[in-house]
Amino acid sequence: MTVLHDMDSAQQRPEFEQQPSDASAIGDVERPLSLVERVFNNEGVQRLTILLVLIAAWELYARWLNNSLLFPTFTETVGTFWHDIRNGVLIDRTVTSLRTLAIGYAFGLALAALFTTFAVASETGTRILSTLTAMFNPLPAIALLPLALIWFGLGTPSLVFVIIHSVLWAVALNTLIGFRSVPETLRMSGRNVGLKGARYVGLILIPAAFPSILAGMKIGWAFAWRTLVAAELVFGVSSRSGGIGWYIFEARNDLDTATVFSGLLTVILIGLFVESVIFRAIEARTVNLWGMQR
Amino acid sequence: MTPVLLEANGVTLQYKTPRHLVTATYKVDFSVHQGDRYVILGPSGCGKSTLLKAVGGFMQPVEGSIRIRGHEIKEPGPDRMMVFQEFEQLMPWKTVFENVLFPMKVTRKFVPSEARERAKAVIEKVKLSNFQDVFPHMLSGGMKMRVAIARAMALEPDILLMDEPFAALDALTRRSMQQELLALWDQLRFTVMFVTHSIEEAILVGSRILVLSPHPGRVRAELDASALDFSNADRPEFGAMSKRIHALLFGDEHKDTAA
Numbered sequence: 381m382t383v384l385h386d387m388d389s390a391q392q393r394p395e396f397e398q399q400p401s402d403a404s405a406i407g408d409v410e411r412p413l414s415l416v417e418r419v420f421n422n423e424g425v426q427r428l429t430i431l432l433v434l435i436a437a438w439e440l441y442a443r444w445l446n447n448s449l450l451f452p453t454f455t456e457t458v459g460t461f462w463h464d465i466r467n468g469v470l471i472d473r474t475v476t477s478l479r480t481l482a483i484g485y486a487f488g489l490a491l492a493a494l495f496t497t498f499a500v501a502s503e504t505g506t507r508i509l510s511t512l513t514a515m516f517n518p519l520p521a522i523a524l525l526p527l528a529l530i531w532f533g534l535g536t537p538s539l540v541f542v543i544i545h546s547v548l549w550a551v552a553l554n555t556l557i558g559f560r561s562v563p564e565t566l567r568m569s570g571r572n573v574g575l576k577g578a579r580y581v582g583l584i585l586i587p588a589a590f591p592s593i594l595a596g597m598k599i600g601w602a603f604a605w606r607t608l609v610a611a612e613l614v615f616g617v618s619s620r621s622g623g624i625g626w627y628i629f630e631a632r633n634d635l636d637t638a639t640v641f642s643g644l645l646t647v648i649l650i651g652l653f654v655e656s657v658i659f660r661a662i663e664a665r666t667v668n669l670w671g672m673q674r
Numbered sequence: 675m676t677p678v679l680l681e682a683n684g685v686t687l688q689y690k691t692p693r694h695l696v697t698a699t700y701k702v703d704f705s706v707h708q709g710d711r712y713v714i715l716g717p718s719g720c721g722k723s724t725l726l727k728a729v730g731g732f733m734q735p736v737e738g739s740i741r742i743r744g745h746e747i748k749e750p751g752p753d754r755m756m757v758f759q760e761f762e763q764l765m766p767w768k769t770v771f772e773n774v775l776f777p778m779k780v781t782r783k784f785v786p787s788e789a790r791e792r793a794k795a796v797i798e799k800v801k802l803s804n805f806q807d808v809f810p811h812m813l814s815g816g817m818k819m820r821v822a823i824a825r826a827m828a829l830e831p832d833i834l835l836m837d838e839p840f841a842a843l844d845a846l847t848r849r850s851m852q853q854e855l856l857a858l859w860d861q862l863r864f865t866v867m868f869v870t871h872s873i874e875e876a877i878l879v880g881s882r883i884l885v886l887s888p889h890p891g892r893v894r895a896e897l898d899a900s901a902l903d904f905s906n907a908d909r910p911e912f913g914a915m916s917k918r919i920h921a922l923l924f925g926d927e928h929k930d931t932a933a
Contacts, residue, residue, distance in 0.1 A: 565760040571750045573777040587767045670766045671811025
């Protein structure tokens, strides 16, 4: 390494000032994107493209296989789907499922809120809840169904019980993690203005932990929906007004694969709708707007 | 002489880490008068932030007492509004205006219409009127700090507590924030307690400077800096004060460099 000892060598480089060079060649500094660019940047358009590609692959493969008992084509599935919607069977089944789901989900969320509020009140409460979630979160809700049937008999109460189980722990765990990661400064500025107890939880902790809570609600929703369909497939047979799982089960017994597919399609469509319309809308109005999540 | 607002008598503060019981300050006495810009200055580890937290009511002294207007401080309260060093003290789910309004709303110190008026006025004072409907994540660090100060001042607390509020800002922003704070003080004459580890900032911002020695924090000196500010920062008195504090903080072994 050379070390410059004399100051002269530093002065050999002259100082200069100049006007900024002409940048007009680049055009507008801010140029609006063209229509095509904007269309392809749209997330909805991108998702739709993915869906169309998947549908095309499905249709081509099914036509090549040419066995509607094993793998019906997309058009056949949609035909059955449309037929069952028009005669009301599918709508009936879906409404039954969604009603059970809504009850279970609502109870699950309410219980999770109750549990976590007690958990944040003290160290012991936090320990109890983390132990409970560690015990019950990995336990598949469907494994509790036989037990639920003994306790609550056949029908909606048993289904609601397993749905609550699948929602409660996922939401409680995420909410607790969210509460714990609220910055100390934010907590202190809440206590500074004299907030305590329920007002402190409601006005500071819940909004500050909302990204985590929302993530928990999404996971809880997916667990609940899965559990419900699975439970209906196993025990929906005995239920008087069956849900979407029962619809699938019935069709399988008749070896009516197109109807099985149409039931699965319904499950997927509802999943897509809840995720990309309802939860997306909540996110856009909350965590995205607040810059808490990209 | 202006009346005494806050009085600390023999305050010893301790806190627990997972492995140690740390004594942050030992038998600290001081009193803050109405209208003071009272600076607590000391090297890191002298318990100055802990002392401010105790004044805020976030921790209790193990010995001694802190009184505000004669009442012992037991818990946090809106009469002692705190401005923190970190930017995340603003609520990200509320706009600038709602953030400033929030303490007035929850304490119900003002009727709603008056609270809104006050929020507007104080936001204008910190020159953020154009940003009042913006969420905090879109603001720069200096702007967030201005919102935090506005939020604290809107409530008209007895005393404003500032814990190294400009430490996380870049040097240029820090300079202009110090000037703005002094300009606001000139208008409103509030009482402020200000923690810093910068000797220069202490002299510029403070009117009284409490110098603490480290490990644990004990009072080393209380100095009058009310005559020194930006207008005379290049005068010898300023340099002399700076050297004096330097000697107080670092003792004899650094006297050669300080002199």
